[in-house]
Amino acid sequence: MAKKNSIRKTAAKMVIDIFHKHNAYDEATAIKVEEFKNLKLTSAVISYTIGNLINDGVVHKTDDDRYYFDQDGWRKLEKKVMRGYGLLFIVPVAFIVIFLVIQFLL
16 A cells, blocks of 8 residues: 655655556556545646656557556666666775775875
């Protein structure tokens, strides 16, 4: 069961929870945008969030203007984000190691 929406929950998580609630994982189970009306978000934020999820390949739109969540797209996005965070950690550590090696050799 999804946790109650709170200030700590991101807009993306709130939108994705609606897809999970309705088991909207393919074209046959896709949901209309009206299913998001009870979220405590403005329609502009909901639209922006869904648009970003579509651009990231996590949400797909059907020809009849319904939407569904792509589990594989979500996994790909998670891997992409984790690689990005990994680089944020690895690059500074590499520079520090190189700096220390250069200092040691001089």
